[in-house]
Amino acid sequence: MPISSDLSNPRNFITKITRYNKVVNIPNSMTVLDELLPISIEMAKRNCKGIWNFTNPGVVSHNEILEMYRDYIDPNFKWVNFNLEEQAKVIVAPRSNNELDTFKLKEAFPELLPIKDSLLKYVFEPNKKSSLANGA
Numbered sequence: 001m002p003i004s005s006d007l008s009n010p011r012n013f014i015t016k017i018t019r020y021n022k023v024v025n026i027p028n029s030m031t032v033l034d035e036l037l038p039i040s041i042e043m044a045k046r047n048c049k050g051i052w053n054f055t056n057p058g059v060v061s062h063n064e065i066l067e068m069y070r071d072y073i074d075p076n077f078k079w080v081n082f083n084l085e086e087q088a089k090v091i092v093a094p095r096s097n098n099e100l101d102t103f104k105l106k107e108a109f110p111e112l113l114p115i116k117d118s119l120l121k122y123v124f125e126p127n128k129k130s131s132l133a134n135g136a
Contacts, residue, residue, distance in 0.1 A: 001029075001030045002030075002031050003030055003031065003032050003033065003119065003123060004033045004034055004123070005034050005122055005123050005126050005127060007127055013030065013065075014069060014123065017062055017079075018066070018069060018077065018079075020079075021080065022079075022080045022081065022082040022086070022087075023062045023063075023066065023079055023081060023082075024081065024082060024083065024084055024086075025061050025062050025063040025081050026061060026062060026084070026097045027059035027061040027064075027097070027099070028059055028060070028061075028097050028098060029053070029055040029056075029058075029059055029098060029099050029100040029102075029115070030055060030059075030060055030115055031055045031056060032056055032115070032118040032119060032122050032123065034123070035056065035113060035118050035121075035122050036054060036055075036056070036112075039105075039109050039112065040054070042109070043108075046108075048108065052104060052105055053100035053101055053102055053104070053105065054105065055100050055102055055115070056102070056112065056113060056114060056115035056118045057102040057105075057106055057112065057113075057114045057115065058099075058114045058115045058116065059099045059115065060116055060119065062081075063079075063081065064116065065119065068119060068120070068123075069124070071124075072124035072127065072128045072129070073124070073127060073128070073129060074129070
């Protein structure tokens with residue numbers, strides 16, 4: 001699932017889930033584009049070939065992302081969860097939930113951050129609302 005620091009982009013995973021009436025709380029592999037796109041350029045320069053799982057290491061749940069959103073962006077933000085059975089009744093196509101193996105990518109790029117650290121560094125810290133930063 002692609003995530004960028006542009007929280008106004010409607011295709012951003014974070015933007016999408018903040019607009020849903022209900023979210024399912026499932027951990028998944030995710031890709032922080034602000035960190036991984038520069039790595040893709042370096043991969044091209046190094047002539048990297050083959051199959052690469054292009055995600056940050058680890059998983060993060062929808063609730064964990066929404067908690068960060070609340071803590072860094074909107075302290076009044078609230079959400080409601082529902083389970084997979086309830087979700088299946090309202091979505092058009094089934095969703096996959098998974099953790100991809102990032103060993104190969106992490107071995108080639110040891111500086112690659114785990115997903116939660118990457119979210120903080122590239123998405124939430126840069127977008128932190130000034131009133132929250134000042135303790136208001």
